[in-house]
Amino acid sequence: MSLSPMPLRPASHVQVLIAGGGTGGITLASWLRKLSPQLEIVIVEPSPFHDYQSGWVLVAGGFIAPEDTRRAEREVLPEGVALIQSKVVGFDPDHNAVDLIGGRRLGYDVLVVALGIELNWTAVRGLAETLGHHHVTSIYSRPMASYTRRCFEEFQGGTALFTQPATAIKCGGAPQKIMHLAHQQFAARSGVGVNSRILFCTAQASLFPVQAYSDKMVEIAARHHSEVRYHHDLVAVDGEAGLASFRLQEPGQSERMDTIHFDLLHVVPPMSAPPVVAASPLAVRPRDGDPGRASGGWVEVDPHTARHVHYGNVFAIGDVGSFPTAKTAAAVRKQAPVVAANVLAVLEGRPLDPAYDGYSACPLITNDHAVMMVEFDYSKQPVSSFLMNPVKERWFAWLLERFGFPWIYWNRMLKAQPHEATYLKPFAGLARRLGLMRWQA
Ligand SMILES: Cc1cc2nc3c(=O)[nH]c(=O)nc-3n(C[C@H](O)[C@H](O)[C@H](O)COP(=O)(O)OP(=O)(O)OC[C@H]3O[C@@H](n4cnc5c(N)ncnc54)[C@H](O)[C@@H]3O)c2cc1C
Numbered sequence: 001m002s003l004s005p006m007p008l009r010p011a012s013h014v015q016v017l018i019a020g021g022g023t024g025g026i027t028l029a030s031w032l033r034k035l036s037p038q039l040e041i042v043i044v045e046p047s048p049f050h051d052y053q054s055g056w057v058l059v060a061g062g063f064i065a066p067e068d069t070r071r072a073e074r075e076v077l078p079e080g081v082a083l084i085q086s087k088v089v090g091f092d093p094d095h096n097a098v099d100l101i102g103g104r105r106l107g108y109d110v111l112v113v114a115l116g117i118e119l120n121w122t123a124v125r126g127l128a129e130t131l132g133h134h135h136v137t138s139i140y141s142r143p144m145a146s147y148t149r150r151c152f153e154e155f156q157g158g159t160a161l162f163t164q165p166a167t168a169i170k171c172g173g174a175p176q177k178i179m180h181l182a183h184q185q186f187a188a189r190s191g192v193g194v195n196s197r198i199l200f201c202t203a204q205a206s207l208f209p210v211q212a213y214s215d216k217m218v219e220i221a222a223r224h225h226s227e228v229r230y231h232h233d234l235v236a237v238d239g240e241a242g243l244a245s246f247r248l249q250e251p252g253q254s255e256r257m258d259t260i261h262f263d264l265l266h267v268v269p270p271m272s273a274p275p276v277v278a279a280s281p282l283a284v285r286p287r288d289g290d291p292g293r294a295s296g297g298w299v300e301v302d303p304h305t306a307r308h309v310h311y312g313n314v315f316a317i318g319d320v321g322s323f324p325t326a327k328t329a330a331a332v333r334k335q336a337p338v339v340a341a342n343v344l345a346v347l348e349g350r351p352l353d354p355a356y357d358g359y360s361a362c363p364l365i366t367n368d369h370a371v372m373m374v375e376f377d378y379s380k381q382p383v384s385s386f387l388m389n390p391v392k393e394r395w396f397a398w399l400l401e402r403f404g405f406p407w408i409y410w411n412r413m414l415k416a417q418p419h420e421a422t423y424l425k426p427f428a429g430l431a432r433r434l435g436l437m438r439w440q441a
Helices: 023-035 055-060 142-154 174-188 211-223 291-295 329-348 395-411 420-433
Strands: 013-019 041-044 049-051 070-072 082-084 088-092 097-100 105-113 158-164 196-202 227-229 232-238 243-248 256-261 264-266 314-316 364-367 370-372
Touching: 013 023, 013 329, 023 041, 023 329, 055 142, 055 174, 055 395, 105 329, 142 174, 142 264, 158 174, 158 256, 174 196, 174 211, 174 264, 174 364, 196 232, 211 227, 211 364, 211 370, 314 329, 370 395
Parallel strands: 013 041, 013 105, 041 082, 105 314, 158 196, 158 264, 196 227
Antiparallel strands: 049 070, 088 097, 097 105, 232 243, 243 256, 364 370
């Protein structure tokens, strides 16, 4: 159904300006409309399309078509919300204004930054040139999701190499999901499974930042006979020669290089805060004795209210925020009602609600009938929305990932409708109080 957006007032000042109309921008706009139907909301978004990015793994696995992961931006725009198809090129929070491409300036009462994360394909030497050729691929790009599927089909044995960078990434489980799907597909084709070696090279020191999940992931990789190498940071690719070069930064050892031959390479590119944010006064500022924080460049927000720590009328939602949790759509789903309530609190001069608990989830596909839910929060402990141990692989969770979540994304989350699991919340609260909701492998 095509919705007609609210006509823009000629004035270039709006009540609530949302920079970015991806998962966070649209979900938040829907919550704001729901809580305050008269509010004036404008979204600035350059893309005419909206993508269900989690679905790119399912495209690569051959479960859904690429078209199932994309809709027109105007189709997902909540009724009454105005869309400016443009790009933010500068933030000026001292004057409550943003600059758009082409010289237009837009003022606001409240700004919410929802620009997502920047993919830095050129940070790995040779990658941009060879991506999409010589069986070098990545599910972090929509067109490459289909190419990944083709690479899997054409793979006749040899080394299938999967990488994860040193930087923060969106969906920390995706680099492994795609490896497990490859394992399953190769194993199912006679001759290919036995002639193939699957290698996972990560620049990180563990497979996941939550210990219980990391332990289980090590176990699953071993079960699939996939080799895992830590502290391996991909720095260069030669697609034609089938060579991937890694910088090894093992603790206590001097830096060295390792070059690995591959027959198929799946790359997760380094990621960063969008440069327009990192260069603005909204970015995490350097602190004495903590220079590492400066390199983040994320919008510096209070982790519980999502409000900027220096600018009281600025918020962030999603990947672009400095929330110390995994960058996922699942996190956005939990942030959106909190951010919406707090935006209204600022407009009405009420105190803010510090209700976001760092919830995030990276459902890990381990084969075509099992998923481990991988839910957690700021405590860095497993939590469960479904009253069942999230450290276990389950068929039910696979059904959710394959059929449930895509439907929930388009029909519930983007429309500010509660997730079905929300109805389990009172029981989950009780179980947590009784100490029944702390899960281990
Ligand atoms: C392969 C893959 C698998 C994933 N799997 C999962 C999963 O299983 N579960 C899960 O929860 N999450 C998953 N994610 C992560 C999830 O998609 C993101 O965390 C989520 O989309 C973040 O929402 P966001 O609004 O912060 O960013 P986005 O949805 O990326 O939106 C950012 C928007 O900002 C716009 N923008 C950028 N620059 C500008 C600018 N200068 N001016 C204006 N607009 C701009 C962009 O066009 C975009 O529309 C996955 C992602 C990928 C790529």
